[in-house]
Amino acid sequence: MNQASLPISTVREIRDQCLCLATQRAARLLARRFDRLFAPLGLTNGQFSMLVALSGQWKPRLGELADFLAMDSTTVTAAVKTLEKRGLVALMPDEADARVRRPALTDAGRVLVAQAVPLWRAEHGKLNAEMAPQDPTALAQILRQLG
Amino acid sequence: MNQASLPISTVREIRDQCLCLATQRAARLLARRFDRLFAPLGLTNGQFSMLVALSGQWKPRLGELADFLAMDSTTVTAAVKTLEKRGLVALMPDEADARVRRPALTDAGRVLVAQAVPLWRAEHGKLNAEMAPQDPTALAQILRQLG
DNA sequence: TCATTTTATATTGATATCAATCTAAAACAG
DNA sequence: CTGTTTTAGATTGATATCAATATAAAATGA
Numbered sequence: 001m002n003q004a005s006l007p008i009s010t011v012r013e014i015r016d017q018c019l020c021l022a023t024q025r026a027a028r029l030l031a032r033r034f035d036r037l038f039a040p041l042g043l044t045n046g047q048f049s050m051l052v053a054l055s056g057q058w059k060p061r062l063g064e065l066a067d068f069l070a071m072d073s074t075t076v077t078a079a080v081k082t083l084e085k086r087g088l089v090a091l092m093p094d095e096a097d098a099r100v101r102r103p104a105l106t107d108a109g110r111v112l113v114a115q116a117v118p119l120w121r122a123e124h125g126k127l128n129a130e131m132a133p134q135d136p137t138a139l140a141q142i143l144r145q146l147g
Numbered sequence: 148m149n150q151a152s153l154p155i156s157t158v159r160e161i162r163d164q165c166l167c168l169a170t171q172r173a174a175r176l177l178a179r180r181f182d183r184l185f186a187p188l189g190l191t192n193g194q195f196s197m198l199v200a201l202s203g204q205w206k207p208r209l210g211e212l213a214d215f216l217a218m219d220s221t222t223v224t225a226a227v228k229t230l231e232k233r234g235l236v237a238l239m240p241d242e243a244d245a246r247v248r249r250p251a252l253t254d255a256g257r258v259l260v261a262q263a264v265p266l267w268r269a270e271h272g273k274l275n276a277e278m279a280p281q282d283p284t285a286l287a288q289i290l291r292q293l294g
Numbered sequence: 295t296c297a298t299t300t301t302a303t304a305t306t307g308a309t310a311t312c313a314a315t316c317t318a319a320a321a322c323a324g
Numbered sequence: 325c326t327g328t329t330t331t332a333g334a335t336t337g338a339t340a341t342c343a344a345t346a347t348a349a350a351a352t353g354a
Contacts, residue, residue, distance in 0.1 A: 005257030006202040010264060014199045018267070019274060019283055020177040021196045022290035025217040027174030029294030030167040032219075032342075039343095046310075049168045052161045055153040063332065070172040072179075072312050077334060082309075099319050099332045110152030117157060120165070127166060134289055136166055142281055143169035147176030179312075186313095193340075210302060219342050224304060229339075246302045246349050 019146070030127075037123050041116055042086075048120065050079060051088065051113040054105045061100045070147065088112060166293070177274075184270050188263055189233075195267065197226060198235065198260040201252045208247045217294065235259060 014021070034045035043051075046069075053060070053068055062080065066073040080103050083089040088109035094100035105113070128136045161168070181192035190198075193216075200207070200215055209227065213220040227250050230236040235256035241247035252260070275283045 005252055005260055006199070006264065008203055011199060011203040014196075014264070014267065017284050017287055018196070018271065019287055019290075020181045020192050020271075021216075022287040023170065023174045023177050024193065024196070026290040026293040027170045028217045028219075028341080030170050033294070034167045035342080044309080045167050046171065049161075049165070049171070052153070052158060056155055056158040061332080069168075070175045071310095072175075073333070074313085074335080075311055078310075097320070097332080101333075105152055113152055117153065117161070120161065124165065124167075131289075131293065137164050139289060140164055140166055140169040142278075142286060143166075143173040146173040146278065147180070175311080182312080191339080208302075218340095220303070221305080221343085222341050225340075228304095244302080244350070248303075 023143075023146070033127075034120075034123065037119055038116055041112060041119075043112070043116060046079065047083060048113070048116050050083065051105065051109055051116070054089065054103060054109070055113055059102050059104065061094070061102050065103065083109070170290075170293070180274075181267075181270065184266055185263055188259060188266075190259070190263060193226065194230060195260070195263050197230065198252065198256055198263070201236065201250060201256070202260055206249050206251065208241070208249050212250065230256070 031045050034048070038044065038048055049069065050065070053065060060068065062076050063073050065080075066076040069076065071079075080089055080091065083103075084091060086108075087106055089103045090106050091101045092104050094102060124136075131139075178192050181195070185191065185195055196216065197212070200212060207215065209223050210220050212218075212227075213223040216223065218226075227236055227238065230250075231238060233255075234253055236250045237253050238248045239251050241249060271283075278286075
């Protein structure tokens, strides 16, 4: 009951090398940071990302949005429902395929995301400064290819 | 109702640069990957990380474990309770301070983590190969400093 | 000492996450 | 065409996550 279960070298190996652990850690820290940033607007970091994803000309179906966010599609269904209830997003039926529904920003959603972007820009500027001399965009690109 | 809410350059800026989004994406992908890997043992990626953290000589209090995992301490309380119910971890009272409780692996926990490590090593080897020529350990270190 | 503050953890309530499963529509095979 | 398979999405159930709050022990201060 007293000896370690693994060689100490193994514990160190996993602690120092495991990308899953390192990524979950960073994800939790950044999620909290941006959740607090957007809290005055009633948004979470994930809701902000989703609203931004819907702010271009791109009109994804739910499944495409799930791929973009690397979420399970059931998670997207639930998340969109929350935004829909708040009137930030509307679900539009597809003309060609009755199974498909495409989330789209409402006017209220557009107003809110426009308010959130300056907050994001200021906070992300701080974050970039903190991680110097690392290149944040390069890191983001590596992360996007990870999985 | 039809025009984009943000300049397209802003949408691209956030999509390409936001470390919060990039990290949440990667975290979800890796969580699913390692959850499936450990599923035959009845473990999630987070439970594996927690058991490994308790596999050294380190005997953290709950709050120290929370810091190590960058989790909220209430999340750790709940997660440890699940492991305790399964008999993988026991919560030991602290001699000097009655508020403090220290989670410790049980024999069953030791057996299970020893079974999980070879799975982790094989899968992480694949992951390392996939991200060549990036250095996975360097990436893990950057992520550990992020927040 | 005793009241106040701080610290460590637990509880509650809300959302996030995913696996497993379900329904309905579309695509396909014969 | 009709029966089967595939695809898109929704529902359910379990755990994860954190903010807000509560509790209880320790530390501090008058």
